[in-house]
Amino acid sequence: MTARILEGKVFAQAFREDAQKKAAALQEKYGVQPGLAVIIVGSNPASQVYVRNKHKSCEALGIYSEVIEMPETTTKDELIAKIDALNADVKIHGILVQLPLPEQIAAHESEILERIRPEKDVDGFHPVNVGRLVTGEPGLVPCTPFGCLRMLELAGIPIDGQRAVVIGRSNIVGKPAALLLTANNATVTLCHSKTRDLKAKCAAADIIVAAIGKAGFVTADMVKEGAVVIDVGINRNAEGKLCGDVDFAAAEQKASFITPVPGGVGLMT
Numbered sequence: 001m002t003a004r005i006l007e008g009k010v011f012a013q014a015f016r017e018d019a020q021k022k023a024a025a026l027q028e029k030y031g032v033q034p035g036l037a038v039i040i041v042g043s044n045p046a047s048q049v050y051v052r053n054k055h056k057s058c059e060a061l062g063i064y065s066e067v068i069e070m071p072e073t074t075t076k077d078e079l080i081a082k083i084d085a086l087n088a089d090v091k092i093h094g095i096l097v098q099l100p101l102p103e104q105i106a107a108h109e110s111e112i113l114e115r116i117r118p119e120k121d122v123d124g125f126h127p128v129n130v131g132r133l134v135t136g137e138p139g140l141v142p143c144t145p146f147g148c149l150r151m152l153e154l155a156g157i158p159i160d161g162q163r164a165v166v167i168g169r170s171n172i173v174g175k176p177a178a179l180l181l182t183a184n185n186a187t188v189t190l191c192h193s194k195t196r197d198l199k200a201k202c203a204a205a206d207i208i209v210a211a212i213g214k215a216g217f218v219t220a221d222m223v224k225e226g227a228v229v230i231d232v233g234i235n236r237n238a239e240g241k242l243c244g245d246v247d248f249a250a251a252e253q254k255a256s257f258i259t260p261v262p263g264g265v266g267l268m269t
């Protein structure tokens, strides 16, 4: 079997069109333009690219966008004061604090993120939103696992009753991906660096979500014939080329659907 490739750009386009319609409907019905504020502290080059892209996307979708650039030396209290101001700002409905934070405040990350009002926490990292995800109540969900689930839905891939293996248990990807799959009636095994018999667990899975951060970690013998493979990893291989956590060329021969890297999940987020 050769897999069908789940092209991120196709799904991302559907996603953007939907968001644009929703933004226009809010404006038309209630006179409200949705607004996003992104705070970037310091000058991490990758973060600057991400923030610029978010700003451009908002503009294209009819979403009001503010980028707040704060110096590398910003203190925890200064950042919290900015979050408080945005929490109170009626133009702003979503607040993102771009991670990673500079060293002197990184240790306070939880306190900083918890200062965002849960209803404006568009990253879905606030414990209230995490709790809602756990209990199955509506809330804000981290974008990467949400994008993975939307891809499966939009591609018409059944989740209900399927055996899913998620590799990686980070708060940003692995855990919320496992919770979203559970909420969609998959039977989920959440694997991590201490998991025993990982290969066997993967080889029995109908859906594999790989979020490890190790190039080529998921090999063909871990992929069941006809399985769906979602590769979240973003790595550089020995030649310096961008690649995922899955040995794509080999897994593609066995999977029914597979996401490429680059060009897959990354474009959904």
Ligand code: NAD
Pocket: 144, 167, 168, 169, 170, 171, 172, 173, 174, 191, 192, 193, 194, 195, 198, 211, 212, 213, 214, 232, 233, 234, 235, 265, 266, 267, 269
């Ligand atoms: P992380 O480092 O926080 O977590 C990695 C997880 O992999 C851990 O839970 C760890 O237990 C697990 N792991 C490590 N070695 C393992 C092993 N040998 N066997 C089984 N599990 C093992 O990483 P993260 O933030 O979750 O990101 C994972 C990958 O996804 C990275 O490559 C990252 O760049 C990528 N990522 C992509 C997007 C996107 O597409 N927009 C967003 C976030 C992260």
